[in-house]
Amino acid sequence: MLTRAIVISIVVMGAVAVVSAEGKRSDLDGVWILAKSADIQGLKLTPAGEAAKAKYDHVKDDPDMRCIPATITRVMHTPSPPLEIRQRGNEIQINYEFMDVRRRVPVKAGLAPKDAPYGVKKYPHLGRSVAHYEGETLVIETVDHGAGVLDTLGVPGLYESTQMHTVERYTADGNRMQVVITHTDPVYFQQPFTVTYTHQKLPGGTIENWGCVPSEAGYDRFKKSTR
């Protein structure tokens, strides 16, 4: 009985472990939900960042109101909709339920982010991304962000410029996953700042259609019937 259990354990472990030349990679595959609120550290705005934040009006400026995902940072801030990660050979697939964002990131050593394809063809303002592994950690680097609203939830009214550079670091330990996004943008931020998301696995979870309709998401939804 014990021998059988050991054999089964080895088989299961072998199935989930992805081994690269650098060693064992975190097993990120699965559907994840936020386990707690995101943690923001090191946020220091430049005068331009302060001015942009002061002018921000969520009724007019929030891309959510037009069913547009502002940034990956913003998408990941939404508490309820899960995300799904699939590590597929030379490609990382990340499917976010929020706003139906479907992201594909090549894993290619030596590829500069500026030469990488857009991560989400439908939304090129989300930037060009390339991934690699550092030990067990998946690292996604993104440049060529579109200028505009960066976040509307954690700290509403943050903006990003085309100089924004983000580095996402994914590690998992069983049913928990941590994602740390480091943001560097000298136009709006005095120094790099991080947003840390802690996720838990959603067993049997699936990504459902979001199907956002602008006429139902904008502020006018409070003023008239949609029928």
Next chain:
Amino acid sequence: MHITRIAGALAVSFVLSAGAALAHHSVTVNFDTTKALDVTGVVKEVKIRNPHSQIILDVTNPDGSVKTWFIEWNDRNAMVRRKVPFNRLKVGEKITVNVNPNRREDNVGYFRTATLSDGFVLRDCGFAAFREAVANATEITC
């Protein structure tokens, strides 16, 4: 304005319940989650959808005129996962909805509970209860 039980201005209650406190941050941008009031009316429309569901209520004023209220609610996908029995809402039924008032509009609120004509109290326990249930591998219960 016919609000049968104005828990509003007179009975503003501090309703930082677990659900409200952990709610989507955009809720607090649009709605005052420190206040709650009851709105009684007849269900005109129920739109369970993403990113925000909506219940439209026709509220009859004392002078007989009708004011339409728009009640915002959570996204459909989350409520399906949390097994919220929103199908119990029926067009034409008279219900009382407890809401957080909107900060700009006087006929808009954010859903907290709805008392249906048979006395059933409809609620959504929220994301915090859901993730706790997931973490404990239990069914979500309200």
